[in-house]
Amino acid sequence: MRVFNFAAGPATLPTEVLAQAREELPDWQQLGMSVMEVSHRGAPFMAVAREAEALLRELLAVPEDYRVLFMQGGATGQFAAVPLNLAAAEASADYLNTGLWSQKSIAEARRLQLRVNVVADESASGYTRVPEAAALRFSPGAAYAHYTVNETIGGVEFPYIPASEPVPLVADVSSTLLSRPLPVARFGVLYAGAQKNLGPAGLTLVIVRAALLGRARPGTPSVLDYQAMAREGSMLNTPPTFAWYMTGLVLRWLKAQGGLGVIAERNRTKARLLYDTIDASGFYRNPVAKEARSLMNVPFTLASPALEAPFLEQARAAGLANLEGHRSVGGLRASLYNAMPLAGVEALVEFMREFARRHG
Numbered sequence: 001m002r003v004f005n006f007a008a009g010p011a012t013l014p015t016e017v018l019a020q021a022r023e024e025l026p027d028w029q030q031l032g033m034s035v036m037e038v039s040h041r042g043a044p045f046m047a048v049a050r051e052a053e054a055l056l057r058e059l060l061a062v063p064e065d066y067r068v069l070f071m072q073g074g075a076t077g078q079f080a081a082v083p084l085n086l087a088a089a090e091a092s093a094d095y096l097n098t099g100l101w102s103q104k105s106i107a108e109a110r111r112l113q114l115r116v117n118v119v120a121d122e123s124a125s126g127y128t129r130v131p132e133a134a135a136l137r138f139s140p141g142a143a144y145a146h147y148t149v150n151e152t153i154g155g156v157e158f159p160y161i162p163a164s165e166p167v168p169l170v171a172d173v174s175s176t177l178l179s180r181p182l183p184v185a186r187f188g189v190l191y192a193g194a195q196k197n198l199g200p201a202g203l204t205l206v207i208v209r210a211a212l213l214g215r216a217r218p219g220t221p222s223v224l225d226y227q228a229m230a231r232e233g234s235m236l237n238t239p240p241t242f243a244w245y246m247t248g249l250v251l252r253w254l255k256a257q258g259g260l261g262v263i264a265e266r267n268r269t270k271a272r273l274l275y276d277t278i279d280a281s282g283f284y285r286n287p288v289a290k291e292a293r294s295l296m297n298v299p300f301t302l303a304s305p306a307l308e309a310p311f312l313e314q315a316r317a318a319g320l321a322n323l324e325g326h327r328s329v330g331g332l333r334a335s336l337y338n339a340m341p342l343a344g345v346e347a348l349v350e351f352m353r354e355f356a357r358r359h360g
Helices: 013-024 043-060 074-086 100-111 226-231 239-255 262-283 303-315 342-360
Strands: 064-072 092-097 115-121 145-148 169-172 189-193 205-209 297-300 332-335
Touching: 013 239, 013 342, 043 064, 043 239, 064 074, 064 226, 074 169, 074 189, 074 226, 092 100, 100 115, 100 145, 115 145, 205 226, 205 239, 239 262, 262 342, 303 332, 303 342
Parallel strands: 092 115, 092 145, 145 169, 169 189
Antiparallel strands: 064 205, 189 205, 297 332
């Protein structure tokens, strides 16, 4: 029996998508073989690749002057790819530090000899807030400005898009991409690991303004070079074909649900239910400032840390899985990605209320 899976990633996938993949797995398109066994350069898989890109462009209204790349290495690989593609060694770039993933992107940029200017640093708040938009001062000569839209671990999300113009804005959107409409034209580069709202782990999506191609440093590995990948249709090397195929099925599912406007309203409803339950309980607590709360990742603590182990054990018995907080911060966390149905959140809050009644 399937459980409600609240993992932060790899995350739950739509049951309809899993059912279709199961049905097609041994004999795909009557070829007598699995999609995992066909050539990535053969006509059947090339059609999969074209459809996935077309659906993504349609759902996000990606402008024509942007290239969509299906890459590997996860968002962590992009921590290196971004400076390698957009900045010469010893150039400067602006970064916003709002949590662990911001810190990792900053560390990688510095490792690649980039002069990092930390425009805003939320360490003093314990990473429970985002900087005020009006307080941001970007450097006119920066190669780019980078921020993490949603800190998956801390549950902190930007409610606004920083105004960095004319400096190109780069965003790690791993936890939020396709959870709501997004004005792609505001960004120079968007990147996301697939394992949240896109598909299974192994695929990384990059959306890059065409005018930013061709700037890679000498010595940049070809598999990280945006222009080289764009020129080869993301097939410079063998891509993660099964993850690409699964992502295409998820994109079909998103379109069938009514698009990102419908998905966004569902996500707001789910998050509102959980946050309201936490706030009204007197037993649970979310540490994030209300204006910066994530719609995708909801961390929370109990009245006593000693209750965490029995909470998790009883939750698993009730069919509520992967509610552990990240190892770096502890506590509990529920991730509410697109494929998490409202019924899953309703089951969680019912369990939380009963647990609080028994232990409060």
